[in-house]
Amino acid sequence: MKQFVEYVARALVDNPDRVQVTETERNGALVLELSVDPSDFGQVIGKQGRVCSAIRALLSCAAGKLGRRIVLTILEPPDRPKPAGEDAAPSEEPAPEA
DSSP, rough: HHHHHEEEEEHHHHHHHGGEEEEETTEEEEEEEOOOOGHHHHHHGGGGGGHHHHHHHHHHHHHHHOOEEEEEOOOOOOOOOOOOTOOOOOOOOOOOOO
């Protein structure tokens, strides 16, 4: 499974040498953690999360055949540029008095 996720991610991104997949076991489930270059993060997620959903669906099918549970976690790079409005502080309006 690790090789499958690496293969797909490397095919999607502009910097395939920066793709890393780690494999751990947690609560009986195989957990795959995918990290990519910050500039490639959006390509792995896709519009409205469709690319990562498709990868997870394929992993789910393979896991069913193996009788296992597989979880894919895509690690968000800490230095990823935020889209406009995402880094805005929440408005601090006073709560209405009752």
